Amino acid sequence: xxxxxxxxxxxxxxxxxxxxxxxxxxxxxxxxxxxxxxxxxxxxxxxxxxxxxxxxxxxxxxxxxxxxxxxxxxxxxxxxxxxxxxxxxxxxxxxxxxxxxxxxxxxxxxxxxxxxxxxxxxxxxxxxxxxxxxxxxxxxxxxxxxxxxxxxxxxxxxxxxxxxxxxxxxxxxxxxxxxxxxxxxxxxxxxxxxxxxxxxxxxxxxxxxxxxxxxxxxxxxxxxxxxxxxxxxxxxxxxxxxxxxxxxxxxxxxxxxxxxxxxxxxxxxxxxxxxxxxxxxxxxxxxxxxxxxxxxxxxxxxxxxxxxxxxxxxxxxxxxxxxxxxxxxxxxxxxxxxxxxxxxxxxxxxxxxxxxxxxxxxxxxxxxxxxxxxxxxxxxxxxxxxxxxxxxxxxxxxxxxxxxxxxxxxxxxxxxxxxxxxxxxxxxxxxxxxxxxxxxxxxxxxxxxxxxxxxxxxxxxxxxxxxxxxxxxxx
Numbered sequence: 001x002x003x004x005x006x007x008x009x010x011x012x013x014x015x016x017x018x019x020x021x022x023x024x025x026x027x028x029x030x031x032x033x034x035x036x037x038x039x040x041x042x043x044x045x046x047x048x049x050x051x052x053x054x055x056x057x058x059x060x061x062x063x064x065x066x067x068x069x070x071x072x073x074x075x076x077x078x079x080x081x082x083x084x085x086x087x088x089x090x091x092x093x094x095x096x097x098x099x100x101x102x103x104x105x106x107x108x109x110x111x112x113x114x115x116x117x118x119x120x121x122x123x124x125x126x127x128x129x130x131x132x133x134x135x136x137x138x139x140x141x142x143x144x145x146x147x148x149x150x151x152x153x154x155x156x157x158x159x160x161x162x163x164x165x166x167x168x169x170x171x172x173x174x175x176x177x178x179x180x181x182x183x184x185x186x187x188x189x190x191x192x193x194x195x196x197x198x199x200x201x202x203x204x205x206x207x208x209x210x211x212x213x214x215x216x217x218x219x220x221x222x223x224x225x226x227x228x229x230x231x232x233x234x235x236x237x238x239x240x241x242x243x244x245x246x247x248x249x250x251x252x253x254x255x256x257x258x259x260x261x262x263x264x265x266x267x268x269x270x271x272x273x274x275x276x277x278x279x280x281x282x283x284x285x286x287x288x289x290x291x292x293x294x295x296x297x298x299x300x301x302x303x304x305x306x307x308x309x310x311x312x313x314x315x316x317x318x319x320x321x322x323x324x325x326x327x328x329x330x331x332x333x334x335x336x337x338x339x340x341x342x343x344x345x346x347x348x349x350x351x352x353x354x355x356x357x358x359x360x361x362x363x364x365x366x367x368x369x370x371x372x373x374x375x376x377x378x379x380x381x382x383x384x385x386x387x388x389x390x391x392x393x394x395x396x397x398x399x400x401x402x403x404x405x406x407x408x409x410x411x412x413x414x415x416x417x418x419x420x421x422x423x424x425x426x427x428x429x430x431x432x433x434x435x436x437x438x439x440x441x442x443x444x445x446x447x448x449x450x451x452x453x454x455x456x457x458x459x460x461x462x463x464x465x466x467x468x469x470x471x472x473x474x475x
Contacts, residue, residue, distance in 0.1 A: 044263040047271040054257035055180040065172040072165035079158035082151020090138040102132035108327040110337040137326040148312025153305040160302035167295035178460040187249040192445035194242040200438040204232040224427035287385035287462035296374040303370035310363040313356040316348040384461040395451040402447040409437035
């Protein structure tokens, strides 16, 4: 038997599997079914917009990115510590029989007497003062003044990292959105393949009935009937595979949108459109301002600021401190006496074992690395956008070819069916043409899927879409 059935495996099945098995990020549990779609005849009918909205609302990794952005914002807030005063309150109870401490306690409390300074043979209070106690209440204020620019550039670095975290979060949103489009279009593709196989099965059933009638009338051999039956059974097997792929695609939608339901999922027929007829051009000038590129630029700015922070450790530092203390001999939070201290502190680490020099060299190397990473990502973003635009153009051309192929295949099948009824051709030839027509139908739905995903990828890679000719835009 020369005729062989070329089902979905002869199409771009790798593309279908990629769409169905794309790496999805699970979301938080507990999402209602109504949030994702509408239940119709025991099937959850979903639209692309609702799949995207559910994924954006409940994706756990997206929520984690948002939390990390909040953490970076908190670091930027805490970086004000290099400019604002530090105020601390303290209350201490200290007991000691150390002569230095014990005598110091009495001086703090302003109750030292000559007897406390007695030495042998008049006494031994200086060497053996006994156990002394001091209760201290303290308020201390420290004001940074100049620390070699460490505070200023530390704040700039923290602000840049906070902006980078927000850009990272925005890119995470864009990624989840693109994954949602891929998941939904994978479901649409699987359902389209299923419909192709259902039509192919109906056609195969017709061929089988025709072969039976011709055998009954003595116009065909039993071999034709057996060939038609074998072909019909092969189509049935492929239809089973397609139904399984539809179920798998639905499970991926549930995973991405965090919906826990046993209902099968189907795309909303009103939302499933054929690929647009208008010629679509991609504009690439937005690739350089993509969120991930912006994030790396901010990280490079932070690394450059950290070089100046490291350099600040080599410079003199100037800070102020004011302190007010209250002392009591045996009363916690008492006030037998008080004192104050005000100090101006100028320090300069002349040599620290080359630690600060090494830190400066390390910061400079990290700054160069961050700059190179940002430059490379900017160039890669441009390349990815160009590649997405090329893929879009190729998808458009493949769609046009697929449409022409379907028209030709359908006409060829019609001619072969008429010829078989007239006894002018064999069942093998008819089934070969039928298999080719089924493959052409499959190539068409694959091409429509590829074009819709290519349009989404252009936007994901930083480009925009502009419709030519009549000014229409893509959905």
